[in-house]
Amino acid sequence: MRKAIGGALAAALLLLAAGCSGSDDDSGGTTGGGKVELTYWSWAPNMDKVVEGWNAGHPDIHVTVNKQDGGDPAVTKLLTAIKAGSGAPDVMQAEYQKIPTLVSADAIADVAGEAGTLKAKFPDSAWNAVTLGSESVYGIPQDSGPMMFYYRADVFGKLQISPPATWDQYADAARKIHSANRKQYLGTFSANDPGWFAGLAQQAGASWWGVQGDSWTVNINDAATQKVAGYWGGLVQEGVIANTPMYTPDWNAALNDGTQVGWLSAVWAPGVLEGNAASTKGRWKVAALPQWDPAKPAGGNWGGSATSVTTQSKHKKQAVEFITWLNTDPAALKALAGTANIYPAATDATSTALTSPPAFFADQKDFYAIAAEAGKVSNPFTYGPNVNVAYSAYNDAFGKAAEAKQSAAFTGALATMQSTTVSDMKTAGFKVAG
Amino acid sequence: MTTLPAVTPAAERSAVTTAADRPGRGRRRSGTPYAFLAPALMLFTAFLGAPVVYAGYLSVRRVKISGLGLGRSSRVEQWAGLSNYTRVLTDSEFLPSVGRIALYGLIVVPLMLGGALLMALLIDGGRSRAGGFARTAIFLPYAVPAVIASLLWGFLYLPRISPIADVLNSAGLSAPNVFSSSWVLYAVANIAIWGGMGFNMIVLYTALRTIPGELSEAARIDGASDVQIALRIKIPVILPSLIMTFVFSLIATLQVFAEPMTLRPLANTISATWTPLMMVYRDAFIRNDIHAAAATSVVIAVATFALSFGFLKLVGSRAFRQED
Numbered sequence: 242m243r244k245a246i247g248g249a250l251a252a253a254l255l256l257l258a259a260g261c262s263g264s265d266d267d268s269g270g271t272t273g274g275g276k277v278e279l280t281y282w283s284w285a286p287n288m289d290k291v292v293e294g295w296n297a298g299h300p301d302i303h304v305t306v307n308k309q310d311g312g313d314p315a316v317t318k319l320l321t322a323i324k325a326g327s328g329a330p331d332v333m334q335a336e337y338q339k340i341p342t343l344v345s346a347d348a349i350a351d352v353a354g355e356a357g358t359l360k361a362k363f364p365d366s367a368w369n370a371v372t373l374g375s376e377s378v379y380g381i382p383q384d385s386g387p388m389m390f391y392y393r394a395d396v397f398g399k400l401q402i403s404p405p406a407t408w409d410q411y412a413d414a415a416r417k418i419h420s421a422n423r424k425q426y427l428g429t430f431s432a433n434d435p436g437w438f439a440g441l442a443q444q445a446g447a448s449w450w451g452v453q454g455d456s457w458t459v460n461i462n463d464a465a466t467q468k469v470a471g472y473w474g475g476l477v478q479e480g481v482i483a484n485t486p487m488y489t490p491d492w493n494a495a496l497n498d499g500t501q502v503g504w505l506s507a508v509w510a511p512g513v514l515e516g517n518a519a520s521t522k523g524r525w526k527v528a529a530l531p532q533w534d535p536a537k538p539a540g541g542n543w544g545g546s547a548t549s550v551t552t553q554s555k556h557k558k559q560a561v562e563f564i565t566w567l568n569t570d571p572a573a574l575k576a577l578a579g580t581a582n583i584y585p586a587a588t589d590a591t592s593t594a595l596t597s598p599p600a601f602f603a604d605q606k607d608f609y610a611i612a613a614e615a616g617k618v619s620n621p622f623t624y625g626p627n628v629n630v631a632y633s634a635y636n637d638a639f640g641k642a643a644e645a646k647q648s649a650a651f652t653g654a655l656a657t658m659q660s661t662t663v664s665d666m667k668t669a670g671f672k673v674a675g
Numbered sequence: 676m677t678t679l680p681a682v683t684p685a686a687e688r689s690a691v692t693t694a695a696d697r698p699g700r701g702r703r704r705s706g707t708p709y710a711f712l713a714p715a716l717m718l719f720t721a722f723l724g725a726p727v728v729y730a731g732y733l734s735v736r737r738v739k740i741s742g743l744g745l746g747r748s749s750r751v752e753q754w755a756g757l758s759n760y761t762r763v764l765t766d767s768e769f770l771p772s773v774g775r776i777a778l779y780g781l782i783v784v785p786l787m788l789g790g791a792l793l794m795a796l797l798i799d800g801g802r803s804r805a806g807g808f809a810r811t812a813i814f815l816p817y818a819v820p821a822v823i824a825s826l827l828w829g830f831l832y833l834p835r836i837s838p839i840a841d842v843l844n845s846a847g848l849s850a851p852n853v854f855s856s857s858w859v860l861y862a863v864a865n866i867a868i869w870g871g872m873g874f875n876m877i878v879l880y881t882a883l884r885t886i887p888g889e890l891s892e893a894a895r896i897d898g899a900s901d902v903q904i905a906l907r908i909k910i911p912v913i914l915p916s917l918i919m920t921f922v923f924s925l926i927a928t929l930q931v932f933a934e935p936m937t938l939r940p941l942a943n944t945i946s947a948t949w950t951p952l953m954m955v956y957r958d959a960f961i962r963n964d965i966h967a968a969a970a971t972s973v974v975i976a977v978a979t980f981a982l983s984f985g986f987l988k989l990v991g992s993r994a995f996r997q998e999d
Contacts, residue, residue: 629961
């Protein structure tokens with residue numbers, strides 16, 4: 242009896258293995274009567290369920306989702322497959338800041354011919370991220386991360402502070418909170434989260450890279466970013482906000498025990514708060530990002546990704562057809578928001594797909610209205626081909642500055658970031674203007 | 676930590692006798708030993724020799740990008756000569772990271788080996804009752820992988836969740852910020868000492884066990900104290916083992932990577948180029964420049980080779996004289 246079960250199990254495993262290798266083998270190939278098989282690498286949860294909707298309605302183009310580990314490992318894997326000449330999927334989820342690196346490695350294809358007309362469906366900032374400000378289109382925006390301000394409504398209420406509309410008011414609120422309770426902070430300056438800082442610089446009007454003719458421009462140490470660095474350096478020097486990194490066990494504990502009573506984050510923050518500070522449920526509220534000039538509202542992005550077609554795909558046309566559906570079709574947007582927990586980049590998604598607030602913010606009915614408002618005003622921001630280098634320089638230089646607690650060190654850190662980034666690009670052979 | 680199994684003289688001896696048992700056969704079929712060696716040699720070539728040669732090859736190549744770097748024809752691999760090496764050696768981060776691990780080594784090696792020797796002597800002295808338990812307890816941290824150990828210590832270092840900080844706070848003391856620039860080197864060194872002491876203790880203890888009991892007994896009859904026995908008899912006899920553990924610790928110091936890499940997200944004070952091996956990682960996976968990474972690796976390998984063999988040459992003739 243036991244033997245029989247074992248035999249059946251082994252047979253089942255063999256079948257499974259055969260099934261897996263089978264689908265791997267004919268990835269990118271056609272099977273019988275013109276049916277096209279596409280493979281899709283993504284790390285978003287439940288993406289296979291979203292894709293089921295496509296497969297049901299398109300018997301001639303079948304998409305297989307291949308779940309990947311986060312952004313960086315998937316990019317490394319893709320670059321290896323591209324270098325090896327085979328093994329890349331047809332469609333790939335690509336974070337906005339990785340797109341220049343992927344384009345520069347000739348890993349993702351220009352689909353301007355097939356998808357160039359979709360521009361109107363997305364906010365300028367997202368469209369700029371997939372075009373690098375050029376005529377080419379290296380993917381279709383999938384999700385974006387408009388930045389917002391999250392705060393503990395109970396603490397604000399007790400101290401009679403209203404959510405800050407400007408950065409001056411944010412600084413005042415930080416001072417009030419810290420002087421009322423020496424252990425409490427409205428936020429922390431994280432030297433480990435360059436994406437967070439880039440979003441704040443984007444709001445202030447910075448765009449760190451750019452394309453000028455046949456050369457790159459690098460503007461990390463510009464006036465807008467200087468303003469942001471100086472502002473945070475001042476608050477750290479004053480001691481009214483913390484200087485420890487985000488996403489550490491220490492920071493989680495601080496969110497949970499009420500030592501951190503605010504967080505400048507993005508639209509995906511409710512998931513993080515729910516996971517890290519579950520016991521504070523019901524006490525958080527969300528507001529728009531504080532402004533430099535309330536007369537000219539601006540926003541920034543933290544995170545977000547596009548869906549791109551790889552250069553190894555033999556079915557570029559069908560792949561573009563699929564990613565267009567995935568990121569613009571109302572049913573697909575609804576599935577992306579509801580099943581895959583993604584905040585779709587498409588501008589009309591708010592009205593069709595995001596009708597009820599996230600569970601952690603059940604009381605805040607206007608959650609997605611605030612998010613949509615924040616997404617609309619995001620300034621365009623172009624990433625360069627060596628974002629990793631700039632980000633690593635951010636960690637090192639701002640780590641030192643945060644430790645030194647000197648405002649001058651913060652603005653100085655930007656100069657280090659700029660020179661490290663430019664010299665890396667020049668060493669690699671990129672043409673850099675200026 | 677890099678460790679190599681210590682070959683005991685007994686094992687060597689038995690291998691020699693079995694070969695000597697059948698001298699006739701061995702001489703007639705002279706191919707046999709090579710057949711036995713072949714698998715090991717193949718593995719050595721495939722997994723050590725070839726990668727080393729390949730790394731050497733990579734280190735003299737480079738990828739040249741032109742213009743915007745977009746598109747198929749914009750990158751070419753070309754001969755680089757020694758330019759990768761000059762870049763590594765003139766990198767402004769290189770010397771500070773070398774200086775950092777030099778200081779790290781000055782802290783870790785004496786403390787770890789001193790502690791290991793002291794504990795080995797204490798357990799060997801037989802005065803402690805729970806010798807077996809103590810031996811296991813001291814060795815146990817070595818069984819914890821460096822990454823896990825770093826995570827564990829990271830939790831103990833973070834003020835808001837550390838039980839140590841809780842105890843200090845309730846005693847009215849404020850816990851020091853272990854991740855501040857003045858403490859972080861010690862924080863990392865502490866993990867290495869914690870993890871490595873037990874291993875070295877076992878090596879030294881095993882060497883101590885080979886000393887015939889009559890030696891200490893005779894010394895004791897002559898009126899020598901435990902300290903005198905340790906200093907005049909035991910330590911000189913196990914000097915070769917001490918030298919071996921020193922060389923291993925030296926190599927481990929040059930290769931320190933897992934601990935700072937794991938602690939990096941928790942602190943402001945550990946840079947991407949904190950140690951030379953982290954520089955290799957940065958070049959390969961952050962800067963996407965496998966060629967510079969290969970050059971840095973070669974530099975580290977040569978330094979490791981020179982330091983360990985230089986040291987052995989320095990002490991070798993004197994330390995191993997007793998064994999001859």
